Amino acid sequence: MNCDQAFDCLTDSARRHSPELAEHLARCRRCREMEATLEPALDLFDELVPEPEMGGVATARIAAPDTVRVAEQSASRLLSSGARPPFRRTLVLRYAAAAMVGAALMGVMGSINNAHSPASASKCTWRNRVIDRAEYPTNIQFARACLDCHQRGETPLDEGAQPSSTETPAELTAAVDNLMRELWNRRTGSWDRAIVIVPQVQPQSLRNLLCTAEIAKPFGPSIV
Amino acid sequence: MLSDAQLMELVQAGQTGLFDELIIRHRPGLLRFAGSSLADRDAAEDAVQEALLAAFAARRTYNPRFAFSTWVYTILLNVCRRHRRRRQPMGDSGGDLAHWPAGGESPLDQLLRSETRELLAELLAELPDVEADALRLRFFAGLPFDEIALAMNSSVTGAKVRVRRGLERLAARAARIHTTAGDCHDHSLSPHARRSTP
Incomplete structure (x- = not known):
């Protein structure tokens, strides 16, 4: 695991405490320091997983034309970016x-x-x-x-x-x-x-x- | 099990009922994202519904060369930004988040969790929009960085930088709140202790 992959793990609740990440942190001082710096924020996100069910009520029943346009434009942009x-x-x-x-x-x-x-x-x-x-x-x-x-x-x-x-x-x-x-x-x-x-x-x-x-x-x- | 892309191809071919399966797969993550972004459950439900309806209406423009999740989060990101622009600043509306029920939890757990959620909503609202959205896409939607980059029209490294900077700011604020709450009440769980501070 390199440092880039370690950051991926660190920001993924399912892998944040994985042995692979622990192994990397044990031998990489910079990532350890980063983990220590980010820990208060990561803990906040960890506490919220899994998120509760929503209880709100949606009122939209038909697609708003401007949102459909956004969808079409997004598809076009994503396609042109080659995904x-x-x-x-x-x-x-x-x-x-x-x-x-x-x-x-x-x-x-x-x-x-x-x-x-x-x-x-x-x-x-x-x-x-x-x-x-x-x-x-x-x-x-x-x-x-x-x-x-x-x-x-x-x-x-x-x-x-x-x-x-x-x-x-x-x-x-x-x-x-x-x-x-x-x-x-x-x-x-x-x-x-x-x-x-x-x-x-x-x-x-x-x-x-x-x-x-x-x-x-x-x-x-x-x-x- | 069919992939998202396979399902969308069938939807495009006329089996529109299969779009339900895509909704079932993605709605929870979309709601987490919109809930955090808008801090209002009705508005969040509306935003998600709007994004999914738009994706369905524009289904012919979908192409399996990009992920369905990237596309629908890109739409939702736009919808949420538009909602936020229309509204007054959030003020204490984040409190609404605190009352979402969490199934199977004790009342105390629910209280602690809802307070953490409220704190996080407030802290995210203080961040620059691009950093807050990148954090939401990463932690609430669970998107990989390449999809975050596509949804936000940035580079992968740019997406990581946004997440890292957002986390740094959040961590600094959370640590300050920790310290303040500790000074006032000598509580050890201070995101929660903060709430009991007068």
């Missing part, structure tokens, strides 16, 4: 597409310029710089270098990318490993293509990449 949070799913697909295009370009350029431009050079689109792949003998080392770079800072954080949130570096690394492995298995066909995804993750933070992974379950259950 996933719009920003993130779009992000996944956009970066996956970018990765494919990038990989294809790299492949083409590599085949054309092989004599002059060694295949060991990759361009980081975030920093707009060329990375010497020779420094990173394996793909996973290269991916982790991208990860380190994003983690070091510099990445702008939006509201949805809180610096205080919660994964340990090891968990971040593991999650990205999993994401790329899955992308490799399902979508991209090679590590080189999957790896392009990591430098593509800008200007969002790595944290957002992981959230993207979280909702990318259609890619496969092993992502998170």
Whole structure:
């Protein structure tokens, strides 16, 4: 269980006292602190489960036209969002597409310029710089270098990318490993293509990449 | 057992009676959400009825690519916001919640629970709407974060941030109430003790 999943458990009355969460809290100081901070509020919600039956009387008998319009518009919006949070799913697909295009370009350029431009050079689109792949003998080392770079800072954080949130570096690394492995298995066909995804993750933070992974379950259950 | 999506497809195909099954499945959660949001049981029943009727009337626009629950909570969220806008500020109307009966509980349990409910309703009313609604969708409706995000048209992380910030504010307020009640009466159960404070 990572810290993101721990937050899910913490805010789910049925799982708040689960052994899995307890195990995570035992080894994660930040989540313990968060749990202690939120406890008075969580206890309030816990006390109210299960909620009593309502005893009110509904007077509405036909659908109000403006509410029907809301229903139609909501259906349209949900459909256009592809039944996933719009920003993130779009992000996944956009970066996956970018990765494919990038990989294809790299492949083409590599085949054309092989004599002059060694295949060991990759361009980081975030920093707009060329990375010497020779420094990173394996793909996973290269991916982790991208990860380190994003983690070091510099990445702008939006509201949805809180610096205080919660994964340990090891968990971040593991999650990205999993994401790329899955992308490799399902979508991209090679590590080189999957790896392009990591430098593509800008200007969002790595944290957002992981959230993207979280909702990318259609890619496969092993992502998170 | 048929899934929500399968039921809706059958409803769309003309077996409209199957919509009852969807109502049975989702009405309790919808009522919990609306009850907390509107702090008035009649208004809550009305809002839920309105949302379900609208979902039925607009059934042809439903698509199984999104969850029925996400859709109906999105509708209800809008209905509740509209109700709240129409009304005066809640004042002490949250007290109505305290009188909902809880089956099988002792009178004391009912009293304690109703006081907690009233306290929570008041604290939620003090939060920014988006945080209060996110908390209601999480705790009263039991929606997963991806559905909350869809219903509120936010990112998943944004939904989690709203829930976390809302909880932080609630916890801080609850702790202050705890302290105040403890100072006044030296009671240990202070969400409830607070109510006996003059």
